[in-house]
Amino acid sequence: MGACRQPVDEHALLRFCRSSVRDFPRECVSIDVEQFGHGQSNPTYKVVALNARKVPCATYVLRKKPPGTLLKSAHAVEREYAVIAALQRTNVPVPRALALCEDAGVLGEAFYIMSHVDGEIHLRPGMEKCGAGRRGATYRAMAQTLGALHSVKPGDVGLENFGRAERYSERQLERWAKQYEASVGPGVGVEPERSVIDLIAWLRANVPKSEISARLVHGDFRLDNLVLSRARGSDDANVKVLAVLDWELSTIGAPYADVAFNCLPYYLPAGIELYPTLNPEALPDGIPNERDYVDMWARASGLPDPLRSRDSATWPFYIALSLFRGAAILAGVRARAMQGNASSANAHDMGKLVDVFAKRALVVVKGVSVPRGVSELVRVDRSSIIGTIGFEPSSKAAVLLNKLKHFMHAHIYKAEEGLEAHAITSHRWSVSPIVESLKDSAKRAGLWNLWLPLDSAALLKIRPHSGEDPALFAGPGLTNLEYAHLAEVMGRSVWASEAFNCSAPDTGNMEVLLRYGTAAQQERWLRPLLTGEIRSCFAMTEPAVASSDATNIESAIVRDGDDYLLNGRKWWTSGACDPRCKVIIFMGKTARDDSGVAKHKQQSMVLCPMNARGVTVVRPLTVFGYDDAPHGHAEVTFTDVRVNAAESILLGEGRGFEIAQGRLGPGRLHHCMRLIGMGERALELASDRAKSRVAFGAPLARNGNVLQRLGQSRVTLDGARLLTLQAAHSLDVDGIKVARGAVAACKVAAPAAALAVIDTAIQIHGGGGVSQDTPLARLYAGARTLRLADGPDEVHLETIAKMEFRRSKL
Structure with a gap:
C-alpha cells in the first residue's frame, strides 16, 4: 500500500460509516485510508478506524468504481x-458485506464497505517462498473452494436473477469483443491488434453448441484473489481459504470458463513481470500439473472433467476465451491510462500485454483438430482486400x-440449406424462423444497421423509446468506402443482408426517410424499419413505360382536398409480397405533361400504408424461375388509394426525381459491392471444385483452360472492386454530383464481372x-437482375459517354 492515487473524502466516508456500517465503533473519531496497490479495475482501500488516541479500533475494506466515463456494465x-x-x-468463504452506497454524491462514485x-495473499502462482507442502495444500484448497462455488445453486441464495445461463460463452465473447473494440481505434489512438482480430475469428467460429451452465461463476478466480490462513512456517500444510475477493465479473454462467481462467498461469509465456506464470515443464515442488x-x-x-471431454476443442476454447478476456x-486498462483515469500505476505496461495474450491463445487453438480453425478463417479474411491498396478498410x-x-461462417452459411429448403415449400410466403433467429444474433453481435451513413445521427429526428436498445438506431457511423468492404x-x-438489416x-427506403422524412414520418415508419419489426417496398417501375427514364412514370398522384x-400499375416492387411489408414509397406524377411544370419536377414520392384500400398485389414475378419468397417482386395496382397529403408527401411536390437520384447513389454502390461478394464466393467454390474434381484422369486444376478461366476471373473481379471502391471514395469526398460517373462505371462493371465469374x-x-x-444458380439469377436494377447498362454507359464529351471540351 502507499499514498492514495485516487484519494477519497475521509470526512464524508466517516459520516457514511457512522450512519450505515453495522457495529461501527462508537469511539472512532477519525479514519485512515490507504489505497491497495494490487488490482487493476475497481480502486480498493484499507480503512482503519481510529479512536481519540489514534489507536486502531476496527479495520475495513472499501471498494468503489473508478472515476471517469466507464464502459457499459463494467465496474x-x-x-x-x-x-x-x-x-x-x-x-464459499467471503468477507462480511457491511454497507453499499449507490449515492455518487458521497464519494463521487458508488462504493461498498466489507x-x-x-491473512496471506500470494501474488505469484509459483509461491516461491513456500515449501512443497504449503504449495500443494494451497492448490488443493483453491480447487476445492472453486468447486464449492460451482456447487451453489443460484436460486438457493436469492441470485436466480443474477445473470442469464443460456449461451453464456457466446455472450461473454461478444461482451469482451465489444469492450475491446471500444478500447481501440482512432478515438483512443490505438490500432487494433491483428492477433486479437484473428483470435476473435476462431472463437466466434467455435463457440460450443451446448455447455454446462446455470452455475455461479466468479469470473476472475485466481490465487492472488484469495486470502489464505497465515502459515506457521514456510512448509505449513494447514491451509484454509479465508476469503475470495474481487467479485466484479461474477454472474451465472459456465463453470468451465472459471476453471480455464484459473488455469491461465499454466499457459502464459514466462518472463511477464506483471503477470507471473508457471512453467508446465518444471513446476515447483508440490504444485499439481494442470490435469x-x-x-x-x-x-x-x-x-x-473438461479435459476428458469427447470434443477436443472444448478445453482449448475455454482457455482461448479466458486469454481473450x-x-x-x-486493452481497457490501456485505454483508461491514455485517458488519465486508470487505477494502477502499471496500467500502461499492462496494455502492452494485449498482443501477448492474444498470440498465446492462437498458439493454444492452432493445434485443435476442427474444420473451422484459424488458418482457414485468415485465408478467407484476405479475400476482400486483394487489390485494394489505397482503399483498405479503416x-x-x-x-x-x-x-x-x-x-457469416458461424451463422449465415450454415443457415443457407434451411433457408433454401423453406423457399420451395408451400409455406414459403411466410417468414422462416431462421431469418428472425439470424437477426437476433446479429443484433447481439453488434452487426445491425451497418449501412447507416456517417451523418445519420444529425439526420435522425427520433430517439429510442424507453426499453429500446440505442445501438439499433446508431449504426457504426461508416463512410461509403468503409461500408463497401x-x-x-x-x-x-x-x-x-437481411440478417443485418442491410437489404x-x-x-434505400430508410435512407429516404432519414434524409427527407419529417419527424412524424420517421416515428411511424423509420423507427420500426430500423429495429427490424417491419419491411418496406419501393413502387417506381411500371410495365407500360421504360422506367429507366424516371420522367416516363405515368402513375398519378392527384390532390383531393x-x-x-x-x-x-407498378411491377418489380420488390418486397411487396412479404407479410412484414407495411409501407410503400410510391412514385407518381403530381403534375401533368401539359401543366407547364419542368419535366424533372413533375414527379413526387408519397408514403402509402401497405394495407391501404385500393392497394392490390396482383402477382409475384419470377427471376429465371425464382420467386424469391417471401420477399417477392410484385406487380401491384393502385386504384383510388387515399392517403393524407401532409402526412404522406416526402420533401414536397415535384421533388420525386431529386429523391430518386439521391436514393440511388449509395444504393448502387451497395449492389456493386454485394456483386463483388457474389463473384468472390463463386470463385472460391470454383477453385475448390477444380482441386477436387477429376476428369480424364487428372484434376481440373491441371487443365490449362480451367486455369485460364480462373485467372481471368481474378483479374475481372479485382478490376470491378477497384472501380467500386474508387466510386465509394469519390462519393465520400466529392458528393454524388462529382461521383456520378464513377458510380455509373462500377454499376456497369460489377454485374458483368460477377456474371462472368459465376458463369x-x-x-x-x-x-x-x-x-x-x-x-451458384441463385447467385447468377441475382447478378443478372442487377444488370437492370437501378438502371440498365445502357443508361450508365450513356452517362459516362456524355461526361467524356464534356471532358474533351476542356
Missing part, C-alpha cells in the same frame, strides 16, 4: 456487493469486417452448378 460494485452478501450463507480479512488440478476441481464441484481487459471497418466474416462480405450469400429495398388519390464457376461445376446443390 459494477453493486453486483459485487450482492453476491458477497448472498454467499455468506454458504460454504470486513477486512487478515491433476482440474481433476481436483471436478471432484469438488461434482461436474465432468484478459486481452480485452488489458481500423474501425477492419474490426467490423472481421466480426462480420466470422458471423462490409457489403462485399454480405454479398457472398443472398440471404445475408434492399429497405436500406386534404388527401392524395394514387392510381397506377465460370457453373461451368466448372457442370450439372451441379445449375442445380440447387450449390448457391
